Amino acid sequence: MKVTIYDVAKTAGVSIATVSKVINNTGKISEKTRNKVLDVTKKLEYYPNVMASALMGKKTKTIGLIIPDLANPFFSELARHTENRANELEYNLITCSTDYLPERESKYISLLKQKKVDGFILASGFEDLKKVEDLMKEDIPVAVVARDFPMFPVNAVAIDDFMGGYQATSYLINLGHKNIGIIARDVWSNRERIRGYKQALEDNNLDAPNYFEYAEETNIICGKKIAHNYLNNNNAPTAIFACNDLLTIGAIKAAKENGILVPEQLSVVGFDNTMIATITDPPLTTIGQPIDIMGREVMDLMVGMIEHNKQDKIRITLVPELVERNSTSKIDLG
Amino acid sequence: MKVTIYDVAKTAGVSIATVSKVINNTGKISEKTRNKVLDVTKKLEYYPNVMASALMGKKTKTIGLIIPDLANPFFSELARHTENRANELEYNLITCSTDYLPERESKYISLLKQKKVDGFILASGFEDLKKVEDLMKEDIPVAVVARDFPMFPVNAVAIDDFMGGYQATSYLINLGHKNIGIIARDVWSNRERIRGYKQALEDNNLDAPNYFEYAEETNIICGKKIAHNYLNNNNAPTAIFACNDLLTIGAIKAAKENGILVPEQLSVVGFDNTMIATITDPPLTTIGQPIDIMGREVMDLMVGMIEHNKQDKIRITLVPELVERNSTSKIDLG
C-alpha cells in the first residue's frame, strides 16, 4: 500500500517529526539519523503526499497558466518554454485555454484557486483586470505575460508592442510603400501595435488608409476575410502589416485568391515569428518575439514571488526584432 | 480570510457533517436544511478545499497529460481538444512535455503521482511499457492515445496507422509512382505506417528503394536532411511519403533547395493534417487524423475509469482519411 511518513518513521526507528525534518531540511538533525532516514526513504520508495503538506499551508509546486488558445502556435510555444523552465524549477503547470471568454477565465481561476495552485501566470488577453486585482488582494502570486501592463503593480513580461508596430511599418515605408493596410484584433497588444503603425506613418507624413476593421478572431479565416475587403478596395494597399502570423497567412491566402503576387505586388509583414512563419509560401517577414525568453522570465518572476516572497514588482520589456524573409519587397514601380 | 466548512456550518446553524453531506449529495438531508446550507454557501462564497478532500481519498479532478512536445502542432492540437473535453467534465489537465526522454517521463509520472492526479493520459511515444504497467498495478487509471496498443489491457484510442501508411502509399501508386521513398522516425506509430507502406508496395509488385534512414527527431530539419539524402541518390524517388507534417515540410524544403518542383517533379504526402498542412507551399496532401475525436474519446475513457470505476478496457481505433491538396500529382511521364 501507500507508504506514509509513519512507515518511514517506524522502520527507521525515529518519530515522524524527525522524518519530516529531514525531508524538509528544517531543524537540526544529526548526520547519523538523517542518513538513516534518507536510506529508509529510498528503500521504501517513500514520496511525501503533496496534499497533506499543502493542507498545512505548504506549496503545491503547481502553477496555473491561463492562455487564450493552446492551438495557436504562439501560445503553444510560450507554454512549452514556460513549462521547460517550470520543470527545471520542479514545478508543474496546469494549462487552461480560455478562448478569450471572460466566463472561462473566471471559471478557471476559481477552479485553480480551489486546487491551491501556488500562483497564476496570465497570458489571456482578457480585459477584466479586476480578476487580477482580486487575486493579488488575496495574496496569490500573479504574473502576466505577453499582454498589457495593468495600471497597478504586477510582475509582467512582454515585448514593446508599440515598437514592434513601428518597426514593421517603418520597414515597409523604407521599401517604398505608401499605402499600408493593417490587420489586427481588438486586444491590447494589437492596439499598441496599431499605435506604433500610426506613429510610423505620421513620422513619414503618410496617411493610414480610410478603411480599417478589426478581426473577430485570431485565425487564418479572419485574416483572409479582412484582407479581401482591403484588397477589393478601390484604394487597395501595396503592403499589409498583420498583427500576428496567423492573420498574416490569411492575408497571403486572400492575395493568392485575387491573383495578387506576394511579395511582388503585395508586401506582407507579420508578427510573432512562430515556427509557421518559416513554412509558409513565401516565408514570412515578421516581427519576432523572443518567446523562449518570455516563458523563462515569467516563470522566474513567479518563483521569485512564491519562494522568496519578493514583494517588489517589476516589468520586463523585451525588444522585438524584425526577421526578414520573403514576404516583402521594394514597391514595384512598374 | 479563507472560509471553511466550519464557517458555513456555524452561520447555517448546522454541523460540518451536514454541510459536507449537502455539498457532496450524500446521505439524507431535509430540503429545508439543504437549502439553508446552499444559501450560506453562496453568501459566504465557500469553495471546498480540494486538498483536504483529496486527503480523505476523494478525487482531485486533475489529470496528467504526458506528451512528447507541446510545440509540435499535432500535440498542441491534441492537448487543446483533450482540455476542452476535460473542461466540460470539470477536470483540469497538468500537461507535461517529455521530448521523448525516458527520464523525463519517469520524473513526470512520479511527480504527478505525488500530486495525486486522478489518472494519466499518455501520448508520449516512450517504449518503456513497464511504467504503464506499474501505474495500472497501483490502480491508477491510465489511458493511452495516439500511440501503440501495449500487450496488456489498457484503455486506448489511436488511429489505424498501418491503414494510414497503406492509404498514403496506394494513393501515390495510383498516381503512377513506382519509386516511393519514406521518411519516418523510429517510434511505434511510424513503424506501423512503414508496414502499411511496404504492404501497399508489395500488393502492387513494387519494391521499396534500397535507401532508407530514420529521422532522429520529429522536426523540419531532420525531414529536410533525409530528403536531401534520398534526392541525391542515383535512384531518386518521384514521390515521398513522410510520416508527419513536420517531416513533410522538411522534404519540400529539400526539394526546393535542389530545384525540384513539388508536385510536378516530386509528389509528397504527409501525415496528421494539422493546421500547418494548409499553409505550406504547396498545401499538403496528407493523411488526416481526427485529432478532435481522439482528444474527446480518450478523455471520456479516462473519466469512465475514474468516476464509474469501469474495469473493462477498450481500444478505440479511428480511421485515418486522406486529404487531397496540392503536394501530389500524377507522375510526369515526360
Next chain:
DNA sequence: GTGAAAGCGCTAACAG
C-alpha cells in the same frame, strides 16, 4: 435527519 468524533498524511510549535 443530524451531529460527535475519528482520522487522512503531514508540519510546527513546544517540551524534553
Next chain:
DNA sequence: CTGTTAGCGCTTTCAC
C-alpha cells in the same frame, strides 16, 4: 537533537 501533540479542512462511520 528528538519526540509529543495539536491541528490543516474535510469525509465518514456510528450513535442519537
